[in-house]
Amino acid sequence: MLNSPEGHISITGVSKNFGRHKALDNVSLEIPPGTVTVILGPSGSGKSTLLRTINHLERVDEGFIQIDGDYIGYRRQGDKLYELKEKEILRQRVNVGYVFQNFNLFPHMTVLENLIEAPVAHRQLSKKQATERAYELLDVVGLRNKADAWSRHLSGGQQQRIAIARALALKPRVMLFDEPTSALDPELVGEVLDVIKTLARSGTTLVVVTHEIGFAREVADQVVFMVDGKIVEQGESDAVLNRPQHPRTRQFLSKVL
Ligand code: ADP
Ligand code: MG
Numbered sequence: 019m020l021n022s023p024e025g026h027i028s029i030t031g032v033s034k035n036f037g038r039h040k041a042l043d044n045v046s047l048e049i050p051p052g053t054v055t056v057i058l059g060p061s062g063s064g065k066s067t068l069l070r071t072i073n074h075l076e077r078v079d080e081g082f083i084q085i086d087g088d089y090i091g092y093r094r095q096g097d098k099l100y101e102l103k104e105k106e107i108l109r110q111r112v113n114v115g116y117v118f119q120n121f122n123l124f125p126h127m128t129v130l131e132n133l134i135e136a137p138v139a140h141r142q143l144s145k146k147q148a149t150e151r152a153y154e155l156l157d158v159v160g161l162r163n164k165a166d167a168w169s170r171h172l173s174g175g176q177q178q179r180i181a182i183a184r185a186l187a188l189k190p191r192v193m194l195f196d197e198p199t200s201a202l203d204p205e206l207v208g209e210v211l212d213v214i215k216t217l218a219r220s221g222t223t224l225v226v227v228t229h230e231i232g233f234a235r236e237v238a239d240q241v242v243f244m245v246d247g248k249i250v251e252q253g254e255s256d257a258v259l260n261r262p263q264h265p266r267t268r269q270f271l272s273k274v275l
Pocket of ligand 1: 036039040041059060061062063064065066067068
């Protein structure tokens, strides 16, 4: 159900400024389809900004991002890029699921209503089909018995698992996670990481910003370390986590481990 051979993210020379501050400074990164990339780095290093540009929630100032060859937020004509219309951007965003630190479920809806809203609104599925898919997704996150609960009555860990299911409802090629467990009580972190691990095995391309080094070690194909808007180190998780070369990576890892 979740398998997809798609989801190749290609980031080429991306820079993003906020006023005079360079939040991203010439970032290039290849994320092969079906792989898990963990992004590490101190606060303010540009991790969230990088994720947001992959969804065109931030417009880049230089460079470009492609998913499976399509320019994110742009259409190429000759050697020029033209920004897509809002409607086309929304259509493109269907390919990219996004999970935030703070769940962002609709509190006035039941769990089931949260899960069927987007596919029905995007006319991807009928209400009946969306309901069937919602139950499949509830099985993926282990919460079928909460279908009729109010989302505000769930624990933080359960809400985040529903937020993941909701992001999957549109069958994205790529899932982006921005510190998905950092707002949770420690005892609830594991259940959310377990769901992400299940997705990792399903072949969806995952990009995860997290400080959970154990998770990175177990699941990541690639680890990227950012400082001041730049990628200072990247490679296989074992190499970056166990034999970091850059002093900032060493310093960071010695603090979080
Ligand atoms: P991280 O997620 O690694 O903590 P961010 O990507 O959130 O870092 O931020 C990178 C830098 O860009 C920070 O200095 C932050 O203050 C700045 N920044 C992020 N978003 C905005 C914005 N909308 N306006 C101005 N500055 C921003
Ligand atoms: Mg952030």
